[in-house]
Structure formats: C-alpha cells, structure tokens
Amino acid sequence: MRLASDPRVTAGITALAAVALLIGGAFTGLLFEGAHDLSGAWAALDPYLLRVVRFTLWQAALSTLLSVGPALLVARALSRHPRFFGRGFILQLFALPLALPAIVAALGILALYGRAGYFSGLLSAVGGQGWPGIYGLSGILVAHVFFNLPLSSRLFLEALQTIPADQWRLASQLGMGPRPAFRLIEWPMLRAALPGIAGLVFMLCITSFTIVLTLGGGPAATTLEVGIYQALRFDFDPARAVALTLLQVALTCLVMLCLTRLGANTTGDANLPVAPRRYLSVGAGETILNIVLIALALLFVAGPMAATLAAGLGADLGRLAGEATVRQATLTSAGLAFVSALLSVLLSLSLTIARRALALNRRAGPRSLLEHAADTGAGLVLVVPPIVIGAGWFLLLRHAGDVFAIAPIMVVTVNAVMAMPFAIRAIRPAYDAASERHERLCALLGIAGWARFRLVDWPSLRRPLATGFAFAMALSLGDLGVIALFGSDSVQTLPYLLLARMGSYRTEDAAGLALLLGLVCLALVLAADWLGRGEKA
Amino acid sequence: MPIGVTNGAASGAEVRLDKVSFSYGEAPLFFDVDFAASKITAIMGPSGSGKSTLLNLVAGFEAPQAGRVLIGGVDVGAALPSARPVSMVFQENNLFAHLSVEQNVGLGRSPSLRLTGDDRADISEAIARTGLAGKEKRLPRELSGGERQRVALARVLVRDRPVLLLDEPFASLGPALRDDMLDLVAGVHGERGMTVLFVTHQPQDARRIGQNVVFLDKGAVAAAGTADDFFAGAGPEAFRRYIGAGAGDPVSRDIARKRT
Numbered sequence: 001m002r003l004a005s006d007p008r009v010t011a012g013i014t015a016l017a018a019v020a021l022l023i024g025g026a027f028t029g030l031l032f033e034g035a036h037d038l039s040g041a042w043a044a045l046d047p048y049l050l051r052v053v054r055f056t057l058w059q060a061a062l063s064t065l066l067s068v069g070p071a072l073l074v075a076r077a078l079s080r081h082p083r084f085f086g087r088g089f090i091l092q093l094f095a096l097p098l099a100l101p102a103i104v105a106a107l108g109i110l111a112l113y114g115r116a117g118y119f120s121g122l123l124s125a126v127g128g129q130g131w132p133g134i135y136g137l138s139g140i141l142v143a144h145v146f147f148n149l150p151l152s153s154r155l156f157l158e159a160l161q162t163i164p165a166d167q168w169r170l171a172s173q174l175g176m177g178p179r180p181a182f183r184l185i186e187w188p189m190l191r192a193a194l195p196g197i198a199g200l201v202f203m204l205c206i207t208s209f210t211i212v213l214t215l216g217g218g219p220a221a222t223t224l225e226v227g228i229y230q231a232l233r234f235d236f237d238p239a240r241a242v243a244l245t246l247l248q249v250a251l252t253c254l255v256m257l258c259l260t261r262l263g264a265n266t267t268g269d270a271n272l273p274v275a276p277r278r279y280l281s282v283g284a285g286e287t288i289l290n291i292v293l294i295a296l297a298l299l300f301v302a303g304p305m306a307a308t309l310a311a312g313l314g315a316d317l318g319r320l321a322g323e324a325t326v327r328q329a330t331l332t333s334a335g336l337a338f339v340s341a342l343l344s345v346l347l348s349l350s351l352t353i354a355r356r357a358l359a360l361n362r363r364a365g366p367r368s369l370l371e372h373a374a375d376t377g378a379g380l381v382l383v384v385p386p387i388v389i390g391a392g393w394f395l396l397l398r399h400a401g402d403v404f405a406i407a408p409i410m411v412v413t414v415n416a417v418m419a420m421p422f423a424i425r426a427i428r429p430a431y432d433a434a435s436e437r438h439e440r441l442c443a444l445l446g447i448a449g450w451a452r453f454r455l456v457d458w459p460s461l462r463r464p465l466a467t468g469f470a471f472a473m474a475l476s477l478g479d480l481g482v483i484a485l486f487g488s489d490s491v492q493t494l495p496y497l498l499l500a501r502m503g504s505y506r507t508e509d510a511a512g513l514a515l516l517l518g519l520v521c522l523a524l525v526l527a528a529d530w531l532g533r534g535e536k537a
Numbered sequence: 538m539p540i541g542v543t544n545g546a547a548s549g550a551e552v553r554l555d556k557v558s559f560s561y562g563e564a565p566l567f568f569d570v571d572f573a574a575s576k577i578t579a580i581m582g583p584s585g586s587g588k589s590t591l592l593n594l595v596a597g598f599e600a601p602q603a604g605r606v607l608i609g610g611v612d613v614g615a616a617l618p619s620a621r622p623v624s625m626v627f628q629e630n631n632l633f634a635h636l637s638v639e640q641n642v643g644l645g646r647s648p649s650l651r652l653t654g655d656d657r658a659d660i661s662e663a664i665a666r667t668g669l670a671g672k673e674k675r676l677p678r679e680l681s682g683g684e685r686q687r688v689a690l691a692r693v694l695v696r697d698r699p700v701l702l703l704d705e706p707f708a709s710l711g712p713a714l715r716d717d718m719l720d721l722v723a724g725v726h727g728e729r730g731m732t733v734l735f736v737t738h739q740p741q742d743a744r745r746i747g748q749n750v751v752f753l754d755k756g757a758v759a760a761a762g763t764a765d766d767f768f769a770g771a772g773p774e775a776f777r778r779y780i781g782a783g784a785g786d787p788v789s790r791d792i793a794r795k796r797t
Contacts, residue, residue, distance in 0.1 A: 173776055180703055436631045436632075437634075438633065439634070440618075440625075440627065440630075441627075441630065441631065442648075443597070443598065443617065443618040443619060443644065444596065444619060444623075444624070445617050445619055445626055445644050445648050445696075446617070446618075446619025446620070446648040447619075447644065447648040447649070448619075448648070450649075451649030451650070452648075454649075455633070455636070455640075455649070455650060456633060457642070459633075459635040460635065501616075
C-alpha cells in the first residue's frame with residue numbers, strides 16, 4: 001500500500017546495502033590489483049589454469065550426479081513409508097551433515113577410508129594390494145556425496161510431502177499402482193524440485209574449498225578456490241590470485257545463469273503440514289528394495305560420523321583441553337560464530353520481510369529491480385564464494401597495513417553473508433505463510449511496526465529464526481575458507497588450528513579437535529531445534 | 538441498552554461507491570452504488586461478479602483506479618484499512634492461531650494489546666454476548682468453526698465501527714449453525730445499528746437477515762432494492778436465474794420461513 005514509508009522495505013534496502021558493500025569492496029580490491037598488474041594477470045592464464053577449471057567443473061558435475069540421483073530414490077523410499085521405527089531418527093541424522101564442518105567430515109572420511117583408516121585392511125584384501133587411500137577425486141566425491149545426498153534427500157522428501165493427502169486418497173480409490181502413482185503424482189513434484197536441488201548441490205560443489213584442500217591431495221586434483229588460497233598464502237602471487245578469482249566468479253555466474261534459465265530457485269517454498277497418510281499399500285518387493293536403499297544411505301552417512309567419534313575418543317582429550325592454544329581458539333571461534341549468526345539472521349529477516357512487502361505492493365505488475373534483488377540477492381552470494389570475498393579484501397587491505405588484524409571482522413561478515421541462503425530457507429516460508437494468513441487482518445486492525453513483530457510475526461518466526469541462527473552459527477564455527485586466508489598465530493579459530501595440526505601430522509590432536517568441533521555444532525543444531533519446538537506449545 | 542460501552546459510533550454510516558472502477562488486469566469492474574446507513578444489505582451474484590472485490594474496495598485492501606469510496610459522506614480513498622470506520626470478517630483466517638480468544642478479541646481495541654481495565658470489561662462483555670463465556674483462554678485450534686467466527690464477531694463488537702463487512706463468513710458452516718450465526722449478526726445489528734454489507738451465495742441467508750439486496754453481475758451492479766421485492770419476484774431476470782427456478786415462488790418461500 002504505502003511503499004516509501006514502509007519500514008519493512010527500508011530494512012531490506014539496508015541489508016542489501018550491507019551485502020553490496022562487502023562484495024563490492026572485494027571486487028574493488030580485485031580490479032585494483034588486476035589493473036595494477038594487467039600483464040601478470042594475463043600471463044597467469046596458462047594451460048595449468050585451464051586444467052584447474054576443467055577439474056573444478058568435472059568434480060562438481062560428478063558430485064551432483066552421485067548425490068541427486070540416489071537422493072531421488074531415497075526420498076521416494078522414505079515417502080512411501082511414512083511411519084516406521086527409526087524414520088524420525090534417520091531424518092535427524094540426514095540433517096546433521098549440513099551442520100557438520102567440512103573439515104570434520106573430511107577427517108571422518110579419512111579415518112574410515114584413508115590409507116590408515118578403519119576400512120583400509122578390508123579394502124586392501126578386496127583390492128589384492130595395498131590400499132592407496134582416498135586422496136584425490138574419489139575422496140572429494142565421497143565427501144561431497146556425504147554432504148549432499150542427505151541434503152537432497154530431505155529436500156526431495158519435502159517436495160513429496162507437499163502432495164496433498166487428497167491426491168493420495170484419490171489415487172488409492174482409482175487403484176493406481178506404484179508405477180502410475182510415481183509417474184502421475186510423485187514424478188511431477190520431484191521434477192519441479194529437481195533443477196533447484198541439483199543447482200544448489202552443483203553450486204555448493206563448485207565452491208567447495210575445505211574438502212578439496214584436505215582431500216584433494218595434490219595439483220592433479222585442485223580447484224579454483226584452492227588455487228586462490230595457494231596463490232595468496234604460499235606463492236604470494238597476487239596477479240595469479242586475481243586471474244583465478246575472476247575465473248571462479250565468471251564460472252559460478254555462468255552456472256547460476258544457466259540454472260535460473262532452467263527455472264531453479266535456490267530458496268525453498270512453503271511446505272504445508274500434511275496429515276500422515278495411511279491409505280497407501282506398498283508391495284513386499286518394493287518394501288525390500290526401499291529398505292535396502294534407506295539402509296545403504298544410512299550407512300554411508302553414518303559411517304564418517306561414527307569414525308569421527310571413534311578416532312576422536314582415541315585422542316588424548318584431557319591434554320588437548322588443557323592446552324592454552326586450544327582454549328583460546330575455542331573462545332575465538334565461539335565469539336565470532338555467535339556474532340556472525342546474529343548478523344546473518346538479521347540480514348536474512350530484513351530481506352525476507354522486504355521481499356514480501358514488495359510482492360504484496362506489486363499485485364499483478366512486473367517485479368521491480370528492488371524486489372528482484374531482495375528475492376535473489378541471497379542466492380547470488382553463492383556465486384561469490386568466501387574465498388573470493390576474502391581474496392578481494394586481502395588484496396585491497398594489504399596496502400593499508402596489517403591484513404591479519406582485520407581477521408575477526410572478515411570472518412564475522414563473510415560467514416554471516418554466506419549463511420544467508422540457508423537462514424532464508426528457514427525463515428522465508430514461515431514468514432510468507434504467516435503473512436499470507438495475517439496480512440489483511442493486520443491491515444484491518446492496524447497492527448503494525450513493533451506491535452506486529454511482537455504479537456504476530458515473532459510467535460510464528462521464533463522457531464525458524466532459531467533454526468536459521470543455529471545453522472548460521474554452525475556454518476560459521478566450521479568455516480575454514482576465510483580464516484585460511486586471514487588466520488595467523490594471533491587469531492586462530494578451531495578449524496584453523498585443526499588444519500595446522502593436520503599439516504604437522506599430529507593426527508590424534510586433529511581427531512580430538514574434530515570431535516570437539518563436531519559435537520559443538522551438533523549440540524547447537526539439536527538445541528535450537530528442541531528450543532524452538534518447546535516454545536511453540 | 539446495547540452491550541458494551543460504545544465509543545459514540547453506535548449507529549451506522551452510509552457507504553457509497555461513486556463511479557468506482559477497478560481491474561485485476563482482465564475483467565474490468567465498475568461500481569456506482571449506495572448502501573443505506575444502518576441497514577443490512579445482502580450482496581449477491583455469481584462467482585467472479587466482483588462481490589469480494591467490492592468489500593475489499595470499501596475495506597481498503599484494494600484501491601480504485603478511478604472514482605471515490607465514501608463512508609458517512611467522507612472520502613476514505615487515502616486512508617489505510619485500519620483507519621477506515623469499518624470492521625471486516627473473512628471466510629477464514631480471522632484469528633491469529635497462536636493467540637487466545639481473549640487476545641484475539643482484545644486486538645480489536647488495541648493493535649498492540651495495551652488494554653485498560655475498561656477495555657478488559659468490554660472484551661469480557663463482548664465474549665459473553667457472542668456466547669463464548671468461559672472460553673477466554675482457549676486457542677483457535679481448540680474451538681469449532683462456528684466458535685471461531687463468534688470470536689471474530691466479538692472483536693467486531695469491541696472495535697465498534699459504524700460499518701461491518703461480512704465476506705461469506707458462515708459459508709463453511711452447517712445450516713443450523715449458520716442460522717444461529719445470522720441471528721447473532723441480526724441481534725448485534727439491532728443493538729448497534731451499524732451498516733452491514735453481507736456477501737453471500739445463499740438466498741435463504743439474504744432472506745433471513747437482509748433488508749436490502751444488491752445484485753452484481755459481470756462486474757457491475759445489475760439491480761438493487763429491498764429484500765422483500767427481490768424475493769417476491771420483482772428482481773431482474775438474471776437474479777431469478779441465479780437463485781434458480783421457482784426459488785421465488787410462495788411454496789419455497791414458505792419453507793424458508795418455517796425455519797425461523
């Protein structure tokens with residue numbers, strides 16, 4: 001209705017400006033550096049670089065295929081059996097990898113399938129020779145599937161659960177078997193969700209840094225992101241870093257463009273609560289197949305987590321807890337992650353409410369540029385990975401003095417922005433659904449501003465905000481991207497310390513730290529979930 | 538003495554749509570019509586004839602592309618929905634699911650729920666008047682469909698605006714329950730004398746409490762008159778077609794009257 005004075009839109013503009021400042025500053029740094037040493041940047045475009053680009057795309061494509069394909073089957077299997085013992089537990093477990101820091105997962109995978117891992121004896125016996133370990137492409141793929149298979153399964157399941165119960169009632173009345181039901185009811189739903197989910201996974205894999213850094217194991221399996229890190233931290237070759245960064249951005253932009261053409265939407269739609277349906281008969285053969293599918297997925301996802309636990313418990317945890325460095329890193333991590341999560345949720349909420357307010361104002365006309373920005377702005381940050389932003393600011397600030405001094409600011413802001421797509425995923429459906437129900441009523445009764453937030457929005461947003469906060473905090477706690485660039489002896493987070501211990505072959509220490517980090521992230525997500533649910537009643 | 542302390546807005550105000558045109562992009566709507574003060578007017582018409590849109594224009598959820606909306610002679614075109622002298626009851630989603638009956642009603646008095654002792658007394662009276670005494674602390678999900686609409690009506694009472702817009706609020710209720718609700722509306726109308734605009738698909742609803750009828754067809758007012766005239770067969774051909782053959786004849790009229 002009255003647009004300019006709407007505080008919801010103002011909040012959105014502020015959030016967009018903050019994100020633009022962060023990303024804009026990075027690009028200023030990159031362009032400044034590039035213009036400074038133009039020939040150097042050109043010279044960096046050699047055959048090696050092209051091989052890196054090819055590998056980046058290849059591993060992302062394979063990871064997407066291996067994650068999304070099986071996830072379709074697993075999600076369908078789970079939706080065919082809406083109630084069985086342990087189903088809730090499996091879904092909980094499938095939510096965990098997203099909360100688990102990449103470096104922890106990488107260690108878990110190494111502990112399981114690595115050269116000295118729990119399975120190495122078995123794998124050597126099967127292969128007939130010494131198990132070479134899982135470094136390289138295979139390690140990267142296993143790790144990416146570990147993260148993205150459960151994520152995609154949950155998203156596909158969500159899509160399947162939006163099928164109204166009436167359709168299933170109708171299907172069983174018409175005597176539809178599993179095959180036609182899949183073709184006519186489930187597949188259209190899955191196909192609609194497919195581009196969005198595959199797109200999300202592909203983007204996550206193309207910008208994956210930690211996994212490739214820790215499991216890539218050499219120049220043969222290096223991606224652009226790791227290349228940027230090496231150029232800045234080891235070779236100190238700014239021109240090369242600029243070339244790599246611009247290539248990375250161009251690549252992700254291109255992919256994103258293709259995906260939007262395909263109709264992908266990286267933020268979810270509202271899912272309505274659906275009554276559990278019981279009028280579904282599943283044949284014995286299909287049941288067995290589904291059990292096998294679910295069990296395989298379960299083992300694959302649970303394995304690295306169990307290995308992390310076992311290896312971590314084998315470490316000298318008492319001594320680790322007594323170390324001043326470990327304590328300091330823990331405190332630093334906790335503080336930075338808390339502030340980062342707070343900022344992330346605030347920015348996400350601002351964008352969500354602004355988008356909704358603009359959409360309500362628009363009615364039937366075309367979307368304004370602002371609404372478009374509020375809608376996809378958060379998805380766009382996927383295009384600009386943390387390393388790129390970090391690299392840009394690194395190059396910009398190295399002339400201004402000590403780049404390592406701004407490490408805390410960089411970690412907080414970059415991680416906050418990176419967590420936004422996930423926070424928005426948690427917040428937007430709830431906000432939009434609540435708005436759908438309450439908008440006219442609020443307008444009629446004059447409930448606006450703070451009163452509206454307190455009485456109407458907060459009760460329906462409490463839980464999604466807690467979920468968003470926990471996710472953002474877990475992501476920030478486990479992030480290695482920005483801190484890898486800016487970390488130093490004076491500012492160390494837990495993942496940074498972990499990497500350092502791995503690098504110096506103190507595997508037991510690393511396993512212990514990984515357990516600590518993993519448990520903290522886990523506890524965080526579970527606590528927020530429980531808190532939100534408890535308050536709802 | 539009417540229930541509840543009124544804020545001086547006890548009687549109704551005339552509602553006038555002065556050459557109002559509006560469109561969602563396809564079918565244009567055009568309304569030029571008066572609704573008499575303190576009367577209950579049933580707004581009827583086929584689906585898509587613009588009944589709900591007419592109410593939305595009065596309430597301020599839609600803005601006319603041309604023409605004026607006047608309430609009590611005042612052009613309300615620039616006013617926000619909450620600033621207009623109207624209350625509205627929708628078919629559903631009239632309540633905030635997480636707030637109690639008491640709180641939902643209280644929002645009619647203060648949008649930030651800052652309530653004085655007098656306010657609380659009014660709220661209790663309104664809850665009692667609508668037959669909800671003892672259910673103050675319940676949440677909407679613990680109420681039946683009819684009870685939820687009663688809460689909405691209780692809020693209308695504490696809001697005490699001269700115009701009440703009803704957008705098929707009882708459409709999903711059974712016949713007996715619907716009659717109870719209509720009688721409640723008629724009773725409240727008798728006490729407060731507000732102007733009621735009542736969208737309905739049911740001729741018997743219109744006949745039960747409607748004093749006037751406005752019939753919409755193809756996005757414009759096709760006919761307007763008293764309910765008695767309409768149901769005595771003096772309505773336009775389109776109206777007779779809409780309510781069905783024979784609906785206006787004395788026999789079916791007799792049946793409809795028997796229920797009262």
